[in-house]
Amino acid sequence: MREITVAQAINEALAEEMALNPEVYVFGEDIGDFGGCFGVTAGLKKKFPDRVMDTPISETGIMGLAAGGAYMGLKMVPEIMFSDFIGVAMDYLLNQVSKSRYMGGMLPKGDVCGLVLRVPNGAGLTAAAQHSQCTEALLMNIPGLKIAIPSTPHDYKGMLKYAIRGSDPVVFFEHKMLYGVKGPVPDEDYVVPFCSADVKREGNDVTVIATQMMVHKSLAAAEKLAKEGISVEVVDPRSLKPLDSDTIISSVKKTGRVVLVSEAPVFGNALAEVGLQIAERAMHDLKAAPLRVCGPNRPIPFTPVLEKQWIVSEEDIINGIKKVLE
């Protein structure tokens, strides 16, 4: 199978869905001729000059445009340049698109709210504390919002296409350090549904539940541990909301041990919800207490030495796995 990068996978997903549906609109800051800060939308404006739109620096304006258009049945795919900036437009996630169908407000009844907000996530570019965060946990407590958090080119493409064809508001987190990562992606049309956690590697001794960049680091850790005779299963939830807890629970029941790996700060981390669901549903299958290997509860420092120390490493994951096996 051909191999492409995450950035290419996203670009293809956008182009294909725009070609399929003349009411898909992609817009945001510097995403047109400039191709986006990370080059993800490169060439898209040439293909769809009227439907790829550069906006002023107006995060609330962008989200309002997206919400209203989606309520009218258009497929709105805005980008906010960094996931750190969602705070600026938080109202639209917290009170608008997530509530409109329920309250019966704004949204034509029984109709759709096709809105997919793309946001680059994560540390690794020495961009300091306001351009490096993983902000998915902020959105966990908002009923009515879907959260995609994929890790491979295959999943990025399939989930983005699925989200654009869907009818609910989605926040689609793209990890910046994954944009250049390659992986197999089929030529033919396919989608990856939400609520379908994926076992990225099978194993018997311990379950690692990891998201985005940490899926790759966990897989590398598992590879090393295999040489020491430790068999690690790596599960990628792929969507945090809705969450496929069944796949997670059956893995944990099989291995009896679990490590939760996320780049975001440990306190109130999105995976804490996963941990508690495991406690509720598989407590008696556990041979050891669940362990979190997550980012420190501190802002992300600028200088490369400190940033490197801040980000969860392969070694941290290996140590965590060994700890739950003790």
Added chain:
Amino acid sequence: MKVSNDDLIKLYGNMWLIRMFEQRAADLFAKGALPGFIHLGIGQEAFMAGTHYSIKPGDSVGTSHREHGLLLLLGITPDALMAELYGKVTGSNKGKGGSMHACLPENGALGCNGILGSAQTIINGYGFAHKVRNTGNIAVTIFGDGAANRGDVHEGMNLASVMNLPVVFIIVDNGYGISMSSKNSSVVTDLSARAAGYGMPGVTADGNDVLAVIEATSEAFKRAREGGGPSVVEFKTYRHRGHFEGDPTPYRSKEELEMWMKKDPILRLEKILLDRSVINEKQMKDIKAEQMAIVDAAQKFAEESPYPEGSEGYGDVFYEYEGRD
């Protein structure tokens, strides 16, 4: 803008419908029959009826929290609106929205946004849809002197202008945002002046004169329909009631209220109707009786309607994976 005698009579009936509906809501709220809190538009009927006058089928109209009245004119039945205020399942939103979120999007009655300022960016999405679909329709957003100070409003106005969207921003300066006088929340006397900052036209009109309202809105709506882009229309008016029912209004004087009561928009239209001999006192009485009967029926309908089943509280969240967390 010439308004026919028949239309003047319709406007008069509409304004009475609004006043009587609102007065009934006030009475019911005082009796404890209505849950939550409600904001009433008594005293502001002229701007609602006059704005509605130039709305066409297919237009999208977002109201503020004080515009039950405009929702009625846009087609939410008095029965469905009253039932919604009661929290009954027969309400416009099955009792899940209430006073603030009652709406009928199919009719372009988008309802109010509980978060002041957000509707003024969202309206651009409606305007954008009308533009790219070539519907010839417009999107209108109505908000107060208080909401006008939110940052989102400015992003919304700028974006509407940059994208040349068929959007009209209607600012209703009724003197206060809760207790904050509009004189103290902006140093600009006419908030329509802000339009200039976004390169669009802005006018201020007497919001208690239904004919002046029609003049201002019809021009702005026409411009938007013809591809001339967004604009701002501001109305000066006054709310006779407190911010919400139960507000003791310590921030305003009796004299001020009395001064505005003399400018009551319904009395002013009555004077026009009598001066022009459009209708006589007897016909006026009949019109009032007609509207009163509608409101009586709405109250009865709402009172006799059931509350939603418990299961209703869990639905309408996701379109796909409904019921999943």
